[in-house]
């Protein structure tokens with residue numbers, strides 16, 4: 001049975017769904033079963049909204065001030081659960097909430113979900129992955145057309161509604177791609193976080 005909540009470094013993470021609308025070439029899901037304190041993050045069956053809310057309610061968050069929605073899947077593929085769980089985390093547990101996302105949640109849900117997210121999510125980290133349409137398509141392999149443009153549009157919408165919005169890339173990208181990502185960050189005013197690949 002996979003853990004719904006697990007710790008990694010200084011945060012508690014919520015693994016609410018294994019569903020995803022991308023098939024990234026580097027996806028950690030294809031490399032190992034678990035992360036941090038979790039032995040496996042593959043759910044035999046995706047947990048229900050109630051199971052996730054109960055897990056948050058019953059968890060001892062002593063020493064942690066943030067809950068990150070991340071996990072082995074894309075949290076916006078379980079939007080109703082994400083919104084309900086984030087609300088509980090904020091209101092009942094007094095936690096900050098962060099969403100780590102591939103930025104395709106609007107497409108997945110067929111509407112602009114940013115206003116709903118902004119009510120319960122304090123910060124958003126969006127996987128940029130690549131500096132242009134072609135490279136994004138090759139690396140991320142989204143289940144939608146024009147995924148890169150849709151991810152950019154989502155990021156811009158988030159920037160208008162949510163205080164802390166970042167793009168992230170990993171430092172395995174070629175130097176020229178990293179430079180292009182930095183330029184995109186400068187042009188849009190969305191901060192870029194360059195993570196070390198591990």
Ligand code: SF4
Pocket residue numbers: 020021022023024026027028029072073074102140
């Ligand atoms: S978006 Fe995340 S979970 Fe989905 S395939 Fe890519 S790395 Fe894996």
